[in-house]
Amino acid sequence: MDKKLTLSLDQEVIDEAKVYAKTHGTSLSKLVENYLETLTIKGKEVNTIETTPLVESLCGIIELPDSFDYKSEIRDYLSEKYK
Template identity: 40%
Template structure:
């Protein structure tokens, strides 16, 4: 069940939060709820859209640690 909560916050901070929420595509209420959940340890770790797309991509692939090390050497050396 959701309930209404009134907060007293400096106007300048409210404007910053509104801007951030618009950029993130979340409501201010959702941002505050998420923050409170993180404080209480109840926050569920959500995957970002990019990670969701990549999840399971390498499933059942035979990639060895040596292959990855070689990839890094080729990339950075």
């Protein structure tokens, strides 16, 4: 059930949030609702997928530099694959 909520925010923040919501195809109300939902769900137990010992043993095995751009690597790989 939807309820009305009144907030006092800086006008510049409101204006920027409206632009953000519009460019992402949502309303400001939905944006705030989703944000508050993510904050409140952190305290609740979330069902997660259990990882196998194999996956856990592989976690962190590869160290990449901070400058590594995985999007660029994916793009290059796909460009080569579909040449």
